[in-house]
Amino acid sequence: MGNQTYLLETNGLTKTYKGAKVVNGLSLQLEEGEIYGFLGPNGAGKTTTIRMLLGLIKPAKGRVTVFGKDLSKERITILKQIGSLVESPSYYPHLTGKDNLETLRKILQVPKSRIAEVLEMVRLTKMADRKVKEYSLGMKQRLGLAASLLGSPKLLILDEPTNGLDPAGMIYIRELIKQLPVKYGMTVLLSSHLLSEIDQVATKVGIIAKGEMIFQDQIDVLREKASRKLHVQMNDWETGQKVLSRHGIETARHDNWLTMPNQPDGKIAEIVKELVYSGLDIYRVSEEIASLEDIFLNLTKGEETL
Amino acid sequence: MMFSNVLKSEWLKLKHSKVVFIVLASPVLATIIGLFSTMHVPEHQWLGTITTMILAHSAIFLPLLTGVFAALICRHEHSGGSWKQVLTLPVSRLQIYFAKFIVILFLLTLTQTAFLIATWVAGTLKGFSDPFPFVNVLMSVGVGWLACLPLIALQLWLATMLTSFAGPSVVNVMLTFPAVIIANSPLFGPLYPWAHPLLGMTQALSYSLGGDAGFLDSAVTFYVVMISSLALFTVVGSVHFQRREWV
Ligand SMILES: Nc1ncnc2c1ncn2[C@@H]1O[C@H](COP(=O)(O)OP(=O)(O)O)[C@@H](O)[C@H]1O
Ligand SMILES: [Mg+2]
Numbered sequence: 001m002g003n004q005t006y007l008l009e010t011n012g013l014t015k016t017y018k019g020a021k022v023v024n025g026l027s028l029q030l031e032e033g034e035i036y037g038f039l040g041p042n043g044a045g046k047t048t049t050i051r052m053l054l055g056l057i058k059p060a061k062g063r064v065t066v067f068g069k070d071l072s073k074e075r076i077t078i079l080k081q082i083g084s085l086v087e088s089p090s091y092y093p094h095l096t097g098k099d100n101l102e103t104l105r106k107i108l109q110v111p112k113s114r115i116a117e118v119l120e121m122v123r124l125t126k127m128a129d130r131k132v133k134e135y136s137l138g139m140k141q142r143l144g145l146a147a148s149l150l151g152s153p154k155l156l157i158l159d160e161p162t163n164g165l166d167p168a169g170m171i172y173i174r175e176l177i178k179q180l181p182v183k184y185g186m187t188v189l190l191s192s193h194l195l196s197e198i199d200q201v202a203t204k205v206g207i208i209a210k211g212e213m214i215f216q217d218q219i220d221v222l223r224e225k226a227s228r229k230l231h232v233q234m235n236d237w238e239t240g241q242k243v244l245s246r247h248g249i250e251t252a253r254h255d256n257w258l259t260m261p262n263q264p265d266g267k268i269a270e271i272v273k274e275l276v277y278s279g280l281d282i283y284r285v286s287e288e289i290a291s292l293e294d295i296f297l298n299l300t301k302g303e304e305t306l
Numbered sequence: 307m308m309f310s311n312v313l314k315s316e317w318l319k320l321k322h323s324k325v326v327f328i329v330l331a332s333p334v335l336a337t338i339i340g341l342f343s344t345m346h347v348p349e350h351q352w353l354g355t356i357t358t359m360i361l362a363h364s365a366i367f368l369p370l371l372t373g374v375f376a377a378l379i380c381r382h383e384h385s386g387g388s389w390k391q392v393l394t395l396p397v398s399r400l401q402i403y404f405a406k407f408i409v410i411l412f413l414l415t416l417t418q419t420a421f422l423i424a425t426w427v428a429g430t431l432k433g434f435s436d437p438f439p440f441v442n443v444l445m446s447v448g449v450g451w452l453a454c455l456p457l458i459a460l461q462l463w464l465a466t467m468l469t470s471f472a473g474p475s476v477v478n479v480m481l482t483f484p485a486v487i488i489a490n491s492p493l494f495g496p497l498y499p500w501a502h503p504l505l506g507m508t509q510a511l512s513y514s515l516g517g518d519a520g521f522l523d524s525a526v527t528f529y530v531v532m533i534s535s536l537a538l539f540t541v542v543g544s545v546h547f548q549r550r551e552w553v
Contacts, residue, residue, distance in 0.1 A: 054394045056552040080396040090388035094322045106315040107395050131322075147391065 037202030089144030340428035373478030453506030463543025
């Protein structure tokens with residue numbers, strides 16, 4: 001039985017291409033009403049994961065549970081309540097924007113008025129009667145987004161939705177996505193290779209690198225990791241490390257610098273006092289503010305263990 | 307979800323696709339050829355012209371058309387990357403596959419109907435005074451339609467398997483041209499699907515007139531090959547479509 005509290009859940013999801021595990025044992029949990037930012041560098045396995053979530057490809061191992069149902073058994077029932085946009089936008093170039101949506105509407109059986117609604121949501125109303133081959137890449141992307149919203153889905157899965165948009169379009173789409181849970185009760189999973197994209201809209205983050213989930217938590221937890229670090233330079237780092245370890249502070253060394261998580265003022269004073277009493281010469285005490293971006297880079301390079 | 311909705315959706319995709327030109331191309335060409343035909347059959351004013359037209363239509367154009375229709379019906383999913391959109395709709399893959407199949411059958415019906423009209427137009431323009439042999443041409447057109455089914459099943463399989471517009475068409479053209487020669491062999495003709503439209507249409511016309519065009523040793527072989535190849539290509543094509551990975 002899948003955990004009923006999750007809207008979407010994967011367990012040990014794995015996909016192999018030519019012997020290489022491009023998605024490896026991925027466990028992802030998405031709760032109702034969340035905006036889940038699925039973050040990872042290019043080639044990390046985001047699109048491959050999303051294709052498995054939609055049943056476009058079959059996992060080598062693992063399971064996908066959506067709305068408490070097993071995707072491999074109830075794909076069509078599940079897809080009724082999912083809207084998606086995978087990688088490059090899909091479109092029929094010889095048809096107008098409106099007719100493109102009409103090909104989907106005939107199958108989804110939503111009222112005709114819904115087409116005008118979603119076109120308005122992505123600001124394509126003026127282009128509705130133009131053929132899509134005349135659209136810019138950004139317009140095609142917005143049409144794809146309109147298509148994903150057409151069936152008023154419970155769950156929206158968007159793969160790099162701001163690709164190809166100009167900065168103004170990006171800001172607009174970001175704001176639109178932010179409002180979806182509040183206004184329409186949708187849950188959103190969106191992927192990106194840019195932390196800044198995710199940072200501005202997501203409530204939860206999953207970071208994938210080389211096919212593996214290396215971080216998954218509320219975005220605030222990630223932000224905390226961006227908090228300051230303390231660096232202390234001294235003459236004898238080995239002794240210093242022992243002294244600090246006795247006080248329950250684990251440190252990392254770089255040359256004769258010791259690095260530790262930032263501490264409250266009083267604690268810093270105490271640390272310095274202890275080090276001096278132990279006969280060490282303290283050369284410098286400095287703090288470093290890591291940005292979210294640094295953290296993401298470190299995480300995906302695998303230089304830091306969580 | 308209703309199958310008819312999937313059909314309507316497929317039909318809408320043909321809008322502005324100029325498919326009508328393809329549907330009418332062969333009947334129009336056959337009309338021109340029919341007008342200049344000098345073939346004359348004693349006792350039967352219409353037969354020479356109709357036979358010429360059937361040969362022109364069924365030997366080359368009809369087998370080629372099956373490939374063109376199949377490629378056309380999958381073309382925009384390939385080029386516009388919309389397989390992934392179609393296949394994440396809440397319908398089974400088989401419904402999508404057979405909706406495409408049926409749209410092709412419909413286009414083929416239009417072509418055959420246009421051809422039937424074309425034979426009447428050609429004869430009328432030539433001032434034939436005998437009554438138009440409607441039933442005989444209808445038989446020929448109908449059996450020709452049936453004879454195209456295995457090719458359509460094969461072409462749809464190829465068109466959904468190879469992700470390009472050109473691939474299946476090239477295969478089809480290469481296999482169509484030998485059809486005229488192979489059709490002349492009473493032994494091999496019935497075994498070769500690309501010869502079937504020609505065999506079917508000529509044979510049906512002559513049977514309906516109480517004769518035998520002499521292309522077939524055995525009508526049974528023809529029908530057995532037709533039905534079994536239709537079944538084979540349909541099953542293989544649709545199973546492949548259902549199982550394949552869509553990336
Ligand atoms: N159909 C495929 N065949 C072989 N390798 C693939 C295929 N699809 C993706 N890959 C490989 O899997 C890895 C992950 O790709 P992808 O999921 O597209 O990454 P992302 O979307 O995170 O950029 C890449 O190394 C890519 O080359
Ligand atoms: Mg991708």
